Amino acid sequence: MTKSKYILLAVLLIVGISLAVANTVPNSTSFASGYVYVDEQTGSELSTQELVADVAPAVVSIVTESVSYNWFWQAVPQTGAGSGIIISPDGYVVTNNHVVEGANKVTVTLSSGNTYEATLVGTDAETDLAVVKIDASGLDYLHFLTNSLEQLGVLDPVVAVGNALALPGGPTWTLGVVSNLGRSIEVDTGVVLKDIIQTDAAINAGNSGGPLVNMAGQVVGINVAIASNAENIGFAISTDTAIPVVQSLINEGKVVRPWLGVSVATVTPAIQQYYHLSVDTGALITSVTSGSPADEAGLRAGDVITKLGDGDVNTADDLISAIGSHQIGDQVEITYYHGSVQKITAATLEESPS
8 A cells, every 4th residue: 555545535426337346256266276265154263373373374565666757757766565365375466456556576575585576467456456476386375255245244353464564574463343344435546446344453554455354364355445534444355346356367367347338426416406407316427438338329428327227226336236237248228317308228238448
């Protein structure tokens, strides 16, 4: 988190439909080599000594090197620090996209002190996740717990682990509880991260990409952000989001999403009044990408989508979820209001552009 600063916004208004991700776990969560890194059930609680012994070898520190340019176009070397989670004995490591974004060199250091230069497998800015690979074997690795939002409860104890402040001598451990589940936060790039776990376990600069684990030592989230103007409010990307994204990055090198090509805002009483809308619920289109499926279907800024397929659309999130539940190439029927006139059109979803 040394390269990007995140803040929690009180109101999330406008969201891009290209953010839609289906939060489903793929049928296979193993690598070609047969190693499985996903658990479906919560494991047995460990003692603190057992938890540290199990988790520590699979948490790595990440140091990045990049180059920026000053006002005189002179190259200025920069370094960043973060954390990562080993998820296979042959060296796949999960971290945050903002930890490795723009890096010319990524160096991974194990708890043993061994250091490796990592290669980039894939990144996904829309979920702030990335996978890198080191040339190693026989590594200890952690397991991700599926459906962590359902299997966790508020006030459940959790531990955040990571390379806080890039302090020498190994990772920093902080104990806390789950403060809330399913938050949405907007980052300084404008991306909205959804299904976020809030915790009071202290998360500091350098913790980004490290694990948030339950008392069985299973990863329930990936540390991603703090509320800079608050006390003890940190955030982690849930494994509900992470598992399918990580698997897609490993298998495809990218995340493939269905795309409609609109940005929308949830219709609220204030928005209805300001824009003189004829409906009091739905997803107000604020912009349409030229040449997108929405554009070709005749949708325009100012239209309000109230239904996609058989599902009602009452909010922007409803539309995101509905699109994410479809496949690329699916034709979807869209009910919308153009002024006071209800209309129906159809759009064929495409792959979201990078």
